[in-house]
Amino acid sequence: MKTKEIEDNNNEGVITTFRHSLDSIPLDLISDILLKFPAKSLVEFTCVSNTWYSIIRSQMFIKTFMSMSISRPRILLTFKRNHNNDNELLFFSSPHTSQVSNDSSSVVSRHEMTISRTSPGDYIIHSPSVRGFLCCSHQHQYMVCNPTTRQVINLPEDHGFDHGTMKCYMHLGYDPSMCINWNVNNVLIIRGGALKRFGQIKTPGENFTCLANYKGKLAGLSLLGNSFNLWVLEDVKEQAWSKTDTFVLSHTLWDLQLKFSGTTDAGELVFAPSSFSDDFDVFYFDIKEKTMRRIKVEGVTNDEEFRCRRKHLCYVSISCDHVENIYMY
Incomplete structure (x- = not known):
């Protein structure tokens, strides 16, 4: 039981560290990185965090991705x-x-x-x-x-x-x-x-x-x-x-x-x-x-x-x- 609790605590710590790492990246850089992914992945990425959801659902991001898709x-x-x-x-x-x-x-x-x-x-x-x-x-x-x-x-x-x-x-x-x-x-x-x-x-x-x-x-x-x-x-x-x-x-x-x-x-x-x-x-x-x-x-x-x-x-x-x-x- 103690081992399981330790594993859970470690997993929570990793997730927390990961979220803090994401928050430290400038939004425009995150947007540029996300634009390199295929459309299906972007749809799934809206569930990663509120920040990613807001970026991917923004009109500017959708318009930029559409310009790339048309090409x-x-x-x-x-x-x-x-x-x-x-x-x-x-x-x-x-x-x-x-x-x-x-x-x-x-x-x-x-x-x-x-x-x-x-x-x-x-x-x-x-x-x-x-x-x-x-x-x-x-x-x-x-x-x-x-x-x-x-x-x-x-x-x-x-x-x-x-x-x-x-x-x-x-x-x-x-x-x-x-x-x-x-x-x-x-x-x-x-x-x-x-x-x-x-x-x-x-x-x-x-x-x-x-x-x-x-x-x-x-x-x-x-x-x-x-x-x-x-x-x-x-x-x-x-x-x-x-x-x-x-x-x-x-x-x-x-x-x-x-x-x-x-x-x-x-x-x-x-x-x-x-x-x-x-x-x-x-x-x-x-x-x-x-x-x-x-x-x-x-x-x-x-x-x-x-x-x-x-x-x-x-x-x-x-x-x-x-x-x-x-x-x-």
Whole structure:
């Protein structure tokens, strides 16, 4: 008994000494040191002490970490599962590879979080990642989640919308100076944030399959059989579009049923299969250089939670500009 009491006293002494040591370090130095840790560790570090909690939760620290995250975007893979009324989204992320890397390389992914909803109906719908946040919906339920902190906020249910006859798609936006909407008449409606004006920009002759951010400019992708074109809005006022050269997919790639997932900061177009297989690859197309990179995503099948659910996983989608956001609700 005495030995146990001595051990307890020694442990308390070590903890007290450790806390005193932490208190003696300048706060700005602690902040600089913490910024070197990954996001998941920072979320856990909020439990170390009140001081660390205050630093990590401060707006300045979150803003600085976000600036660092934007410079190293990640790929967010989302797997959909619907079995016995269990609707789930499994999120994995992996780093991008450098544009100067080999034509064929690999990256290792990690499991971020899983969202579950127990109710009959369609799959959970989710929007692309916007500064680390995603908007998800299932029937008349809407959620905003942060895969980095593994937090989910349930928004008020919408009972006024007839989900039986109409589809409602939820999206997140960030840029306060521009809001872009797309409708079936091939017209883009752009709302200026500061001037509060509305304007119309007509698209060129080809129908767009989807819109994207191409090097800071609005772009539209048009698919024509096993080839695609990219139209870029060069001048908003003059409504001038430029068209890139046609990129033709090989029959091997066409058979993979690739789906456009977005662009990288370097201007590469990112494509990935809509269904998962053991050899899951992400493809980067440089439309100017007419080159392609093939990146193998590893680590997903090694995850225990993924293996338990794999039999009933049906679809996979990708956000290619996901960033780690340590903002906690």
